[in-house]
Amino acid sequence: MHVVLVADHAFVNGGQAKVAIDEALGLVARGQRVTLFAAVGPADPRLEAAGIRVVCLDQDDISTTRNRLAFAAQAIWNHTASRRLAAELRLCDPRDTVVHVHAFAKALSPSIGVALHRSGLPLVYTMHEFFLVCPNGGFYEYPVGRICHRTPMSLACVTTNCDARSYPRKALRLVRHVALDHVAGLRTLFPHIVTISTLQERVVTPHLPSTTVFHRVDNPIGVERAPFRDGPPGDFLFVGRISTEKGAPVFAEAARLAGVRPVFIGDGPQTDELAAGYPEAVMLGWKNPREVEAAMRQARALVFPSVWYEGQPLTVYEALACGAPVVVSDECAGREAVEDGENGFWFRSGDAQALAAHLRRLKDDDLATRMGRAAYERYWAKPLTLDAHLDRLQGVYDTVRRAAASRPNRMPLPRLATLGSTMR
Incomplete structure (x- = not known):
């Protein structure tokens, strides 16, 4: 099996990237062929050493960019990412490939949806956060410090300043979400979604197609077992x-x-x-x-x-x-x-x-x-080891591949997807 992992970062800068890279290393150790496609480098040196193909675009994210205007355009529609991912996926054999998307919101942008759709390859997405359905990714109103229960992209959502910094940045996220939904068709693209908590599945279910199949795969925990502490508890x-x-x-x-x-x-x-x-x-x-x-x-x-x-x-x-x-x-x-x-x-x-x-x-x-x-x-x-994670994940991959082999051709892209071609 060939697994193409898609993530914003090719190095560990947080939980999302750590899980993707741990998966890459674990899968190749099990004899699978693995490609990691990412926007932001440098790539973790363990990947190449393990024989993993790394395609890193060496782009910026919001924390490294020196040109915020250029990055705003990238965040809405990353032309380079779409083009390069499409080229990479054309090299893949649909009979043995699964494309597993971990992240897109910090650098790759919704533009990858066009490349994913046109590839015709089996797809699965891990819901690390909520960017697939919520413009600010968290169902959270930062200015008032409370969970948001509004319907994403409704009038109430659009007119509410929920961003941690300012409403203009919320407006940028709204534009990106329009691109996500109506140009890339990203929200309805994945027939299989991996969730990492019961609460998460409950929150996202109303905002995804009723045919979506959810798979629970807990993230691996890297703590090594040691004896229970000897002595009184501390702080x-x-x-x-x-x-x-x-x-x-x-x-x-x-x-x-x-x-x-x-x-x-x-x-x-x-x-x-x-x-x-x-x-x-x-x-x-x-x-x-x-x-x-x-x-x-x-x-x-x-x-x-x-x-x-x-x-x-x-x-x-x-x-x-x-x-x-x-x-x-x-x-x-x-x-x-x-x-x-x-x-x-x-x-x-x-x-x-x-x-x-x-x-x-x-x-x-x-x-x-x-x-x-x-x-x-x-x-x-019942520890959440990497082996337990990979066992469950490979079962999901098998299910995704079987379902893809039996399905009719993909539905066409949203009508506004021609805008994506124009933007390119």
Whole structure:
């Protein structure tokens, strides 16, 4: 089997790229032929060393561009990506190829939809976030800090400023979504969608064709098993982006109410504000993965107070694997890993008082240790290893290939797709 993985980045810069690259390395180790097609480099050196074909366009994303106007045009319709992907897919044998798209919104743009459609190859898409159906990718109103329940691209959606920066950037995302839906036909292109949480499937189902087939494939967790900690539990720990949507201010306030010391690993737009307002907080900045694991193994609990949906927050599963109970907000997908009262607690999203009540309970060393051991034992009874991930994924690929072999020819592109040709 030949697997073509499509992603924005050819190196690990976050969860999406890490999963795609781990898949590439794992699949080729199992004897599959793998191509990674990406916009932004440099490519992870492990890919070439493993014999993986890498097609990297060496383009910019929003964090590296020096010309924001040019990048805005790229974000709406990346001509180069569409053309190069089409050329690459023409080399593929439809009898043994599956094209698996992980990401497009940060650099590749919706333009890849035209190349994917015209290839006629079996397709599958992993829903790491919500850009396929939501213009801002998160069903979240950043200015007011709450989950958005509006129908994407409805009048209510179009007239609401939900962007983290400004309405003009929201307008740009709206234009991109028009291109996604009516030029590239991307939203209806994938008959098979991989989801990474039950909540995610529930959120996206109303916005996708009724014929969509969903496949649950949990992301792999890279934590190696080690003995459960020896000694008393340590501090309450937050790991991630220090921002409103991740609930960092909620944790800081809850810790103060509970009379405990909050420890933050990470950085973000609210770091300085929280450090000034909560001088008792310990701000450690970003740490490498092994340092994060070491902190989790000693933690009293991981606090995951995210106030938006999330996809499948890896930090939650990593903490459980390390033997730390997790206190998680009840509106995010992280709650699916936590049995309330056994290996952690749920609390009402955004409610610092409710979170503080659980922090007070976990000040009891015996309770924290008992829940930490339950977290550890439950996780390792069925760990989310790369092998388990690949087993499930290869089953999805087989299903996708069989379905593609039996289907009629693809439906034509949306009528506005001729605009895509004109744009090229």
